[in-house]
Amino acid sequence: MAASTTHTPATELAAKNKSHFPNESPEYRKARNALLAEEIELRRHIERVAELRRALPPGGTLEQDYTLEGEKGTVHLSELFGDKQTLIIYSMMFGPERQRACPVCTSFLSAWDGTARNLRERVSLAVFARSPIQRLLEFSKERGWQNLQLYSDSKGDYTRAYVSADDADVPGLNVFTRRDGTIRHFWGGEISGEMADPGQDPRGAPEIDLLWTFLDLAPEGRGTDWYPKLEYTPAQLTNIK
Known part of the structure; x- marks a missing residue:
């Protein structure tokens, strides 16, 4: 994405959204379209960061062939x-x-x-x-x-x-x-624990674990006291009855 690219405002693009779901309220749709504009901005920011990464000057040469x-x-x-x-x-x-x-x-x-x-x-x-x-x-x-x-x-x-x-x-x-x-x-990756934002576990960017990306889609979010385990009991694995 070239730096000189001019984008249509995200709010204008979001206003074109024709999605509606059964029994949603006007309040839900208004908030969802506002969120949609932010998601469009996030997509653009991800691409800007990726472009900056690709444009980095040559890094240091390997000190030894490990x-x-x-x-x-x-x-x-x-x-x-x-x-x-x-x-x-x-x-x-x-x-x-x-x-x-x-x-x-x-x-x-x-x-x-x-x-x-x-x-x-x-x-x-x-x-x-x-x-x-x-x-x-x-x-x-x-x-x-x-x-x-x-x-x-x-x-x-x-x-x-x-x-x-x-x-x-x-x-x-x-x-x-x-x-x-x-x-x-x-x-x-250079984002360290000292760079964590208040109320968040230390995390880098971009997100390299699909687990957290999925949890970000859920209303419960990532939570503050749960982490994946190496093993789960049968009861923990079976959540559909």
Whole structure:
């Protein structure tokens, strides 16, 4: 979207809305159309942010071709690009000191597993963690993941450079590019807990977990005291009787 693009005001577009639902009140329709205008503005803002991200100057070059442990043995970060020019790496919270992987990381990685086949048509995708590779593979099998490629950053060199200088058990999302044989860091999530707005859990942008996007559509919202779990009882799973 070019910076010089002139848009029709969102309120004007929303006024063209012909949607109506059974038994809705005039008050509902008025409020819904006002919300529709905000949704149009949100769509435009998302695109503006994406455009700014795409226009970033070249990032820093890779300090070293980091060594990882994969299912088939030792690999280097450069090999994870395959035939693509962009590599997305998510570092999940599953350090060797953890008994189990982070439930929140597990939640959206389960969703990513389904879309990974589509993503790989455009970019390469890898999941890193600090636990030994065999532990990661066993967890992947337990969760039924079929499309995620997991790697162990057993030495922690990548983690300390691009996720946490202190090697803390925290998540990280980074994007790398390869142009003319040179690998550079393109973008990384930098919204920290200190940047959280009042009354909200720390969260980044864009939202990478479809779970929260769906909950934002519900009247209950995300809530303040609920998080996904690794396991649910049969009663929790069965909510339709």
